[in-house]
Amino acid sequence: MNGNFVYANPTKLYFGDEAQKxxxxxxSGFGKKVLFTYGGGSIKHNGVxxxxxxxxxxxGKEVIELPGVMSNPTVDKLNEGRRIARENNVDFILAVGGGxxxxxxxxxxxxxxxxxxxxxxxxxxxxxxxxxxxxxxVGAVLTMAGTGSEMNGGSVITNHAANMKIGKVFGEEVMPxxxxxxxxxxxxxxxxxxxxxxxxxxxxIMEQYFSGDDDSTSDYxxxxxxxxxxxSSLVAxxxxxNYEARSNLMWSSTWALNTLIGExxxxxxxxxxxxxxxxxYTNATHGMTLSGxxxxxxxxxxxxxxxxxARFARVVWAIPTDGKTDEQLASEGIDAxxxxxxxxxxxxxxxxxxxxxxxLEGIADAxxxxxxxxxxxxxxxxxxxxxxxx
Amino acid sequence: MNGNFVYANPTKLYFGDEAQKxxxxxxSGFGKKVLFTYGGGSIKHNGVxxxxxxxxxxxGKEVIELPGVMSNPTVDKLNEGRRIARENNVDFILAVGGGxxxxxxxxxxxxxxxxxxxxxxxxxxxxxxxxxxxxxxVGAVLTMAGTGSEMNGGSVITNHAANMKIGKVFGEEVMPxxxxxxxxxxxxxxxxxxxxxxxxxxxxIMEQYFSGDDDSTSDYxxxxxxxxxxxSSLVAxxxxxNYEARSNLMWSSTWALNTLIGExxxxxxxxxxxxxxxxxYTNATHGMTLSGxxxxxxxxxxxxxxxxxARFARVVWAIPTDGKTDEQLASEGIDAxxxxxxxxxxxxxxxxxxxxxxxLEGIADAxxxxxxxxxxxxxxxxxxxxxxxx
Numbered sequence: 090m091n092g093n094f095v096y097a098n099p100t101k102l103y104f105g106d107e108a109q110k111x112x113x114x115x116x117s118g119f120g121k122k123v124l125f126t127y128g129g130g131s132i133k134h135n136g137v138x139x140x141x142x143x144x145x146x147x148x149g150k151e152v153i154e155l156p157g158v159m160s161n162p163t164v165d166k167l168n169e170g171r172r173i174a175r176e177n178n179v180d181f182i183l184a185v186g187g188g189x190x191x192x193x194x195x196x197x198x199x200x201x202x203x204x205x206x207x208x209x210x211x212x213x214x215x216x217x218x219x220x221x222x223x224x225x226x227v228g229a230v231l232t233m234a235g236t237g238s239e240m241n242g243g244s245v246i247t248n249h250a251a252n253m254k255i256g257k258v259f260g261e262e263v264m265p266x267x268x269x270x271x272x273x274x275x276x277x278x279x280x281x282x283x284x285x286x287x288x289x290x291x292x293x294i295m296e297q298y299f300s301g302d303d304d305s306t307s308d309y310x311x312x313x314x315x316x317x318x319x320x321s322s323l324v325a326x327x328x329x330x331n332y333e334a335r336s337n338l339m340w341s342s343t344w345a346l347n348t349l350i351g352e353x354x355x356x357x358x359x360x361x362x363x364x365x366x367x368x369x370y371t372n373a374t375h376g377m378t379l380s381g382x383x384x385x386x387x388x389x390x391x392x393x394x395x396x397x398x399a400r401f402a403r404v405v406w407a408i409p410t411d412g413k414t415d416e417q418l419a420s421e422g423i424d425a426x427x428x429x430x431x432x433x434x435x436x437x438x439x440x441x442x443x444x445x446x447x448x449l450e451g452i453a454d455a456x457x458x459x460x461x462x463x464x465x466x467x468x469x470x471x472x473x474x475x476x477x478x479x
Numbered sequence: 480m481n482g483n484f485v486y487a488n489p490t491k492l493y494f495g496d497e498a499q500k501x502x503x504x505x506x507s508g509f510g511k512k513v514l515f516t517y518g519g520g521s522i523k524h525n526g527v528x529x530x531x532x533x534x535x536x537x538x539g540k541e542v543i544e545l546p547g548v549m550s551n552p553t554v555d556k557l558n559e560g561r562r563i564a565r566e567n568n569v570d571f572i573l574a575v576g577g578g579x580x581x582x583x584x585x586x587x588x589x590x591x592x593x594x595x596x597x598x599x600x601x602x603x604x605x606x607x608x609x610x611x612x613x614x615x616x617v618g619a620v621l622t623m624a625g626t627g628s629e630m631n632g633g634s635v636i637t638n639h640a641a642n643m644k645i646g647k648v649f650g651e652e653v654m655p656x657x658x659x660x661x662x663x664x665x666x667x668x669x670x671x672x673x674x675x676x677x678x679x680x681x682x683x684i685m686e687q688y689f690s691g692d693d694d695s696t697s698d699y700x701x702x703x704x705x706x707x708x709x710x711s712s713l714v715a716x717x718x719x720x721n722y723e724a725r726s727n728l729m730w731s732s733t734w735a736l737n738t739l740i741g742e743x744x745x746x747x748x749x750x751x752x753x754x755x756x757x758x759x760y761t762n763a764t765h766g767m768t769l770s771g772x773x774x775x776x777x778x779x780x781x782x783x784x785x786x787x788x789a790r791f792a793r794v795v796w797a798i799p800t801d802g803k804t805d806e807q808l809a810s811e812g813i814d815a816x817x818x819x820x821x822x823x824x825x826x827x828x829x830x831x832x833x834x835x836x837x838x839l840e841g842i843a844d845a846x847x848x849x850x851x852x853x854x855x856x857x858x859x860x861x862x863x864x865x866x867x868x869x
Contacts, residue, residue, distance in 0.1 A: 090495075090726040093495025095492065099489055101487040102487070103485055104743070106483065107483050304723055304727065305723075306711075306731050309707035312703050314696070314700065316702075317696040321696075333480075337694065340743070353730070
């Protein structure tokens with residue numbers, strides 16, 4: 090375990106097919122005025138809205154509804170939420186939905202009482218930590234597994250005018266106070282959204298795993314999570330209502346990005362950076378932007394860490410080692426990843442997401458280049474990875 | 480992930496070779512009077528005592544020292560601590576040591592302000608939860624990896640008069656508020672204690688893993704942790720000052736028993752129950768009582784879960800499967816466990832721990848028999864397992 094770090098995660102998780110029964114009690118520790126935010130209204134058709142409203146009522150809350158959070162929440166929508174939160178002086182924000190809704194709730198949470206330009210202050214300025222800003226506590230009811238937003242301090246916001254999609258990672262004070270995780274709440278999700286969430290989870294794990302070549306417990310935990318995600322994904326794509334598979338996918342996605350498996354590691358995150366730039370250009374589903382470029386990306390960086398990619402093949406994909414060189418194994422591991430992407434029905438390329446060759450330079454320019462992982466990419470390398478992903 | 484459960488773990492972990500630099504700040508959130516408890520005084524020879532005292536001074540605390548916590552903390556010692564905590568009206572308990580010291584601190588924490596017989600109320604009565612008792616918050620500075628006490632609500636107390644050693648698992652309100660985990664603080668530990676801690680960790684994982692045969696993410700995480708513990712143990716027994724290995728062992732031990740890998744599982748814990756009974760009779764080192772009986776125990780229950788034991792062989796020990804039946808694989812997995820116990824120098828039998836044949840019936844009588852795992856053992860089966868472990 091490299092370096093010095095602090096692990097602190099106060100989010101309380103209520104898990105199971107009756108998890109929502111804890112919601113009223115979980116809410117009771119917070120103030121009376123609750124901003125109840127959600128997405129396009131699918132929760133009104135699958136019973137989740139009614140469950141939540143019943144809990145809010147049982148807890149004696151005054152509810153202000155804020156629907157219409159889009160799948161890539163925008164600065165304009167954020168500003169609407171900030172205004173509503175302030176005007177109503179809300180005590181708590183309850184996010185009901187997937188990662189976009191929870192990211193959005195956290196964005197409102199930190200910026201509602203900030204007087205300036207929230208986009209500039211909290212997203213464009215990545216290295217500017219919170220300085221005692223007033224924060225509105227957030228809770229979550231999860232309806233889509235994948236982003237891990239329910240147990241971390243991350244919040245991704247999109248600015249279409251600037252063609253920018255930026256994720257900010259806040260600390261423990263912004264993490265949800267609690268999250269209700271009922272795997273059955275994810276059953277009515279469209280198949281494509283489920284698959285996107287599965288790949289998002291896998292990508293979170295890989296982007297922490299593929300950095301360094303030390304012997305870290307975090308990598309062993311990551312391998313366990315990847316094996317579980319792969320096993321359950323193969324069941325879930327055939328039987329979307331298989332509770333065991335969906336519950337494993339939900340639990341894995343939470344633990345894939347709640348800081349645990351990244352502790353003591355440098356981490357990479359370039360797939361997410363490129364994926365965000367594609368998302369800003371096309372508004373494509375987040376998980377699909379990641380699957381669309383991952384194979385090309387990992388083939389590109391593999392040369393820097395043959396041992397780690399060979400281990401990925403051996404441990405995660407159980408590829409027999411007999412007589413193979415590490416180079417062969419490493420390559421076969423990425424082949425297995427590519428096959429799995431096809432098998433579960435995630436995007437294998439980015440053309441189907443609306444990316445055209447003339448966009449590549451712009452996407453590369455919109456990509457935030459991190460100095461992490463196995464190499465710091467150049468603009469030209471990003472264009473090559475994008476071209477190989479068309 | 481079976482069932483409905485709540486995951487809540489508020490312990491903040493400061494990890495790394497400079498972790499103690501956070502101690503003064505961590506203490507600052509609590510009251511002035513600190514009960515500083517530790518063991519036999521080894522911390523006065525390795526610099527840990529001085530580090531802690533400097534932090535306590537920097538934080539402006541009034542310190543009451545309570546040394547002499549033994550490796551299996553007794554009811555008598557507990558009563559001494561309760562008296563001192565009350566007489567001084569302490570605001571906080573800082574435990575500096577291994578699991579015994581931290582268990583002890585938690586025991587004082589919950590029982591100091593209880594007026595009756597603490598042993599009866601909190602340990603003998605297993606199913607009697609806390610009912611708003613006044614709890615003194617606890618923090619920990621860990622000097623021995625193994626028990627996981629630094630991030631859970633467990634507390635094991637020994638009553639020699641009754642030949643009883645009982646572990647009680649309290650909830651999140653009793654978990655340490657923070658734990659300082661500096662792997663270098665474990666370097667001066669006697670070799671035998673390090674090995675006992677390694678097996679204790681492995682046993683915690685196995686006792687959660689060997690229950691059920693469902694496909695649970697918790698089992699995949701457990702496999703990752705076991706693989707990390709095995710890999711690092713083989714380095715650490717040869718190079719006790721290998722920071723990477725010792726840091727992995729420390730981090731693995733914390734995550735092996737902080738509730739994570741047991742979520743959604745029934746769990747077993749009979750090896751700990753028998754081990755506690757041996758400990759009550761012999762005062763033997765906890766981890767060694769577990770290694771001494773584990774091989775016989777798992778050979779005994781293996782028949783109920785051949786598939787799970789075959790998976791253990793394949794995934795955890797990387798035993799080639801070619802042409803083998805699950806029975807063969809399962810048996811080879813336990814062989815690998817037995818070999819590893821010998822390789823790291825843990826106890827392979829219980830005779831060397833002071834157990835004699837005439838004690839077996841008494842130990843069986845002192846064993847709390849749980850109805851969990853793959854079968855509920857009879858008294859006679861416990862005697863057979865003990866006899867096979869002589």
